[in-house]
Amino acid sequence: MSLQFTDAEFDGAWKELDEPQLDGGWELFTETMGVKIYRLYDKDSGLYEYKVFGVLSSCCAARCADVYMDLTYRKHWDKYVKELYEKDFSGQNAIYWEVKYPFPLSNRDYVYMRERRDLAVEGRKIWVILARSSSESLCDEKSGVLRVKDYKQSVAMESDGANGTKVFLNYFDNPGGNIPTWLVNWAAKTGVPGFLTDMQKACNNYSDYCLKK
Template structure:
């Protein structure tokens, strides 16, 4: 067990070191166990976000909740709709999502390519979700997000606790007021992670079995 913990901590340190080398993260919020960092992005007026939080959850429980597309509207901030576009495998899928924005901004939508992997030694799970193009036609009145990189890193701390780090850097396109950007950079992650904590308590995730995920 000590060996597994060592590898998990080592990988987490490498992840943080890599991120620090590429981004200068500044802590913007630390409340309710949820830390929110921002970082400037080269050639962009929008900052990257990193959210960190510990959850009382097994690896399988967390991954099952994140992969359950049909319930993402229940906990992801301002998500209006979401559906599966293409499933290459249970760990490789494409999905469409529409984000609801308050007036006068137009809604945004995107197609993400979500790939889930687990390190055999550390048991750390990564879920990468860059945007994909060409799979869903653009819709009138909705601005298509054409540039976005996001990643979930789920590190097991013990059998029933994980540390989650979510990072995202996106170009929402069109004109967005500064107050709306600030709202999604602060209130959005906090509300989403609070809702995710409640989501994880549901029986379908506690009793989930994923053959491609090995628990700590």
């Protein structure tokens, strides 16, 4: 089953490492810990799409890509994961992900497709991972959990020339429900740097985790 990601989508992701595409209404949202977050207002949903540019200074790109792909390991280091696994849903291989939301908000869940490509571009090694929500309802929705049906994410990583990883991240999701705008903004402003910090720690601990498996 093809995951329906195109060569152009993979190329578009890694090229932002060289030339960020920020025309057409993108604005700098916040800058912290060497990470710049830009956002673009989406009129249809009233929400923002985000682009993130930064460096994970103590983790190589190949390991970052492996950690990003390892769903079992993520359940160990990402405190917001309630459930996360890959399986065959109605003949299609997809990922199920339930995310913990703070009380009194309902948890959200996702069913999405994902593909990784390790690219060689003019002597450079670049890792690109694309994901998007499935257009089909591959598994039943749970009572009390809101299904996120509009989700996309692209990640591109390569060496920063030293011991770290240069990262580009583009994402959008519509969590649905009546979530206050201030909470969505707060989550974007604090959640992304927090996630990158947690992921860097996870990368540094990955060798030990693999030895214990």
